[in-house]
Amino acid sequence: MITELAVERVEFTCGSCWHRWSVDYDVQRRVDDHGDEWEHFSYDNEPVPSPYTPQGAPACAYCGRRWVGHLVARRPVPLPDEADTYRSAVPSEGTHRPERHTAPMLHAADHPQPRAGTPAAPSSANHG
Numbered sequence: 001m002i003t004e005l006a007v008e009r010v011e012f013t014c015g016s017c018w019h020r021w022s023v024d025y026d027v028q029r030r031v032d033d034h035g036d037e038w039e040h041f042s043y044d045n046e047p048v049p050s051p052y053t054p055q056g057a058p059a060c061a062y063c064g065r066r067w068v069g070h071l072v073a074r075r076p077v078p079l080p081d082e083a084d085t086y087r088s089a090v091p092s093e094g095t096h097r098p099e100r101h102t103a104p105m106l107h108a109a110d111h112p113q114p115r116a117g118t119p120a121a122p123s124s125a126n127h128g
């Protein structure tokens with residue numbers, strides 16, 4: 001059962017060349033049939049290892065080294081069964097917002113990811 005959905009902004013600082021960048025990940029928390037809790041991360045709709053581990057840390061664009069990220073911001077996404085969640089009925093004929101089937105993928109890297117404390121700073125300006 002899904003217990004939480006969120007978008008987490010993870011910041012990375014390369015300890016070799018000091019390049020800084022951030023990435024937005026979709027995160028699901030689930031409880032399995034044994035009561036154990038699990039986190040599932042995805043980036044651009046693809047499953048990825050946790051960015052908080054050496055195995056899941058993306059490589060630095062400048063030197064290729066990997067450094068574990070740290071959480072700088074998060075946005076919870078309401079679960080569908082929460083009482084205060086707004087909802088809209090979808091017509092059975094499937095004509096409700098048909099453009100959603102052909103809309104381009106909203107990629108996590110299509111826009112500059114801000115650094116913590118500077119919402120408009122592009123990630124490419126963080127090198128150096």
